[in-house]
């Protein structure tokens with residue numbers, strides 16, 4: 001019997017996506033699986049209309065570090081956005097200091113606005129101990145908390161799998177049964193763009 005499980009097809013258009021800035025923070029553990037997942041996510045973010053230069057990618061050692069990495073990346077983007085706004089006003093800090101500003105206001109080509117969504121990507125593979133269970137639970141709880149606390153959508157890109165083949169298949173690079181599987185990174189990219197646009201509209205009081 002064929003399976004009915006899986007996401008609905010992604011929307012075909014994402015109006016307004018050209019203004020978005022999307023972050024990806026990924027763990028470096030299990031990099032053979034991480035790499036295609038990140039690639040899949042980037043491809044679908046671009047397909048959805050986000051400019052490649054507005055996709056910010058950074059890494060952390062392992063999935064345990066994803067919640068703090070995600071949280072600080074969001075905060076860093078907000079700091080960058082407000083200091084950029086100061087620069088565009090002609091260097092507010094130096095004016096406060098009573099100095100003439102030497103900063104020439106320029107319009108940055110790529111966005112330095114705050115991140116509109118972040119995808120947190122990790123691959124946890126069950127080993128011999130309880131390590132997997134502790135990290136999986138804390139990591140997912142932590143990522144949920146970051147999203148709710150910051151109001152910036154955090155997309156759960158963490159695979160929690162029992163075998164290496166399960167991980168490979170979920171990154172579209174399966175090696176067994178002639179079945180490569182499906183790259184979940186692609187779904188995460190579309191989810192990030194959709195959630196970034198929707199939370200932006202909701203924040204502006206626009207409900208369809």
Ligand SMILES: Nc1c(NC[C@H](O)[C@H](O)[C@H](O)CO)[nH]c(=O)[nH]c1=O
Pocket residue numbers: 027028029030061062063064065122123124125126131135
């Ligand atoms: N076993 C896996 C880990 N373990 C490493 C931890 O995430 C963490 O980096 C370390 O304990 C230092 O704090 N990470 C994964 O992403 N995937 C694993 O399967």
Ligand SMILES: CC(=O)[C@@H](O)COP(=O)(O)O
Pocket residue numbers: 126127128129130131132
């Ligand atoms: C990093 C660890 O603590 C390690 O011993 C976990 O082992 P396993 O992945 O086999 O559970």
